[in-house]
Amino acid sequence: MKNQEVALLLNKISALLELKGENRFKVIAYAEAARRIENLPTPIENLYREGKLSEIPGVGQSIAEKIKEYLETGKSSYLEELGKEIPEELIELEQVPGVGPKVALLLYKELGVRTLDDLEKALSAHKVRNLPRLGPKSEENILRGLETIKRRSSRIPLGLALPVAEELVLYLKQFPFVERVDACGSLRRMKETIGDLDVLVASNDEEKAMQAFTRWPEVQEVLAFGSTKSSVLTKSALQIDLRVVRPESYGAALQYFTGSQAHNIKLREIAIRKGFKLNEYGVFRIEDDKKIAGATEEEVYAALDLPWIPPELREDQGEIEKAKLGELPHLVELKDIKGDLHVHTDWSDGTSTIEGMVRGAKKRGYEYLAICDHAQSLGVAGGLTWEKFQEQKLKIEEVSQKENFPILWGLEANILADGDLDFPEEILREFQIVVAGVHSAFRQTRGKMTERIVHALKSGVIHILSHPTGRLIGKRDPYEVEVEKILEVARESNTAMEINSSPERLDLKDRDCRKAKEEYGLKMVINTDAHSEENLDLMKYGVAVARRGWLEPGDVLNTYPWKQLLEWLKGKRERMP
Ligand SMILES: [Zn+2]
Ligand SMILES: [Zn+2]
Incomplete structure (x- = not known):
């Protein structure tokens, strides 16, 4: 591609x-x-x-x-x-x-x-x-x-690295001498940016595997060729390192090269206390150097009396301790997602029709969808007036009936520089769902920006705060804001935090998600903010952030069945001032 x-x-x-x-x-x-x-x-x-x-x-x-x-x-x-x-x-x-x-x-x-x-x-x-x-x-x-x-x-955005890695994995899988292949490193842990792109292959024929790799049509230049490790530069200017190991060591190598380093150091300490040695070839008993495990990751963890730990958690942030106690979270998965609660259509700056977005949602096995186009004040092409929104409401009802598919009529309101929203509260209360976020005046002081968002949340009409810190990875730093204060007011006003799945946003970020859940008991929503039917596919990035934030399905509103979601949305309204 x-x-x-x-x-x-x-x-x-x-x-x-x-x-x-x-x-x-x-x-x-x-x-x-x-x-x-x-x-x-x-x-x-x-x-x-x-x-x-x-x-x-x-x-x-x-x-x-x-x-x-x-x-x-x-x-x-x-x-x-x-x-x-x-x-x-x-x-x-x-x-x-x-x-x-x-x-x-x-x-x-x-x-x-x-x-x-x-x-x-x-x-x-x-x-x-x-x-x-x-x-x-x-x-x-x-x-x-x-x-x-x-x-x-020095770091590559996940959104750039993942599609390339997935394509390489697919390519390598077609060869009979490739028994297993995975991207590892920070990519497998789904970090928002990737240091090195590492791919691991299990094969009994290293030479052939390496040749297949370096002959991948996407390769621009072979930087190094060896029987256990080779490096290439792709046409999209990414460096990829490939390692080939024997199938009997694959699990140990996958564990080793997935990292993180901090996680692995702790595992090695556990191994030593048990009289074992852990490296990329396997788990060995120190006294006679006998190999105890290595073919699968499960086997490696089991040898250390641990359950398998999902890669997204392997950051030495308490996951090993929880694993010992059998208290690892049951992380949310893509298949738990029942709908997208923030998408745009060609009524504002999106490119797909309402029907198109619904088709896309159905295709992805969703049970519902929320259409949240921009309002006019934002100044994006085609932002809607209140009259247009009312017209759109009728259209949404019509499509919903025809397709026999629940669609929420919503909007993405803009939190203006002074914290007011771009429609009066009475109007916003008419919508079934209100997503709101900051889209302008990013350079306010920390105090002003915090006050601005707090003021908006306190209006009580916002269900979901979209892309809460406004960052664009590698392009724009998050705006100066006191995240803790926002989370606290979100709790008071029963507002959910968005995890925006757009790979350049991934906002809230993993660490803040965990904080929002554990310290503030907040609910989160994983949205794509898709401006086209295809972009509904970005959901996997948001799910990855949620997993890195230790979230379980119950923490994520759009894993709720339709009825339960409606109750949450209405409950929020009833608690409004
Ligand atoms: Zn937005
Ligand atoms: Zn949006």
Whole structure:
């Protein structure tokens, strides 16, 4: 599947156009097309073969042409053309917080700065402050931005790594000499960002397994080839390390390479106390070096008198102690989810119809769905007026009846800068479900932002606080907010916290989910915030966050059967002031 690659290409074009100072709409069009393609569930090659490229929303004739050329030749003459005017390296430079396209171009033209290294040197020589329109303050900002980006770029977002890993696993599974294959490391623990992408194979023919790996069509470059470990760089610029072990050691290796390090150190201590040695080959009795376990993970844990521990919990956050006591949580699973309570449609900025979203929900085995489009005040294209919402209500009822499928008529309200919502309370009470979140004025002080959200929650009309901290992983830090205070007021006002499944949000994050449950007794809702039918598939990311937050089905409102969910929603209303 070349979707990530094509998205990368279009993003590059968009960034170069922006640097060049091209028409804003053109810049956005390329970025938007990239975003759509990144989220496509079908391989773009298939759409190309069927002549359906321009049916992708956001992909017009001219962009389709560029995709076509790239898929046919592996290159883009348009990108090469642009690259002659503006070096591609400036794209990275421009992304440093505090730089942006104008300053990047200035740095390049005035100081010859092309790379992050160049920038670092220019900064330490205090050359940046003397550029036109810049000064010591901007220099300081850029320096801070550079530090941030260095911190970020070392880790890969889960949403980027998981699809690639899943595809590689599928590819390797087809070979008869591959007995088992799993992604391990932080990916298997479903951390929000991944350090190294590690994949493990069980095989009795290492050579063949390695050859199959390095010949994977997505491989751009083989960085290292060995009989037990090889590394490649994919066309989507990810490094993947593959290890091959014998089937009799697979469980031990999988356990070892899944980590976390802290979890494994504790396990090794337990092993030693029992007179065992634990490593990537198995569990061995120290006195005679006899192997006791190793083929499966269950066997490895059992040798240490522990039940198998789900990878998402392996962070040494108390899971080993709980496992000893037989008190591990029964973590929520994707199959427990009975509906999505925050999706958009083409009535506001989504791309699918109400019918389309319902079809998608049914296909995923859901029992209900909540349509929560934006209101007009948000300023997104097509935000709805109260009149439009009333019209939508009728449409929703009609579809619900026709499809014999419960749909909640809701909205995603905007928490305005002063904590008011974008409709008066009497109107918001008309909706069956109110999701609300912060979508603007992110840069308030900690006190102001906290007060703003507290004020909104205290209105009593909000069922679910969407994406509670506003972060975009690797792009925007969470806004300054006192999370504990929000959780406390959520408890008082009986508001559920959203776990937004969009891989760039994953908000609330795992640690805060656990806190919300254990310290505040809150309920959570795992939503996709899908703007298209396909994006309903993002639910698995939110479920992963919930699992890392130790949540059980009972903690998650959208595992409730329809009737019980309705009762919760109404109960919230009755407790309103
Ligand atoms: Zn939102
Ligand atoms: Zn939304």
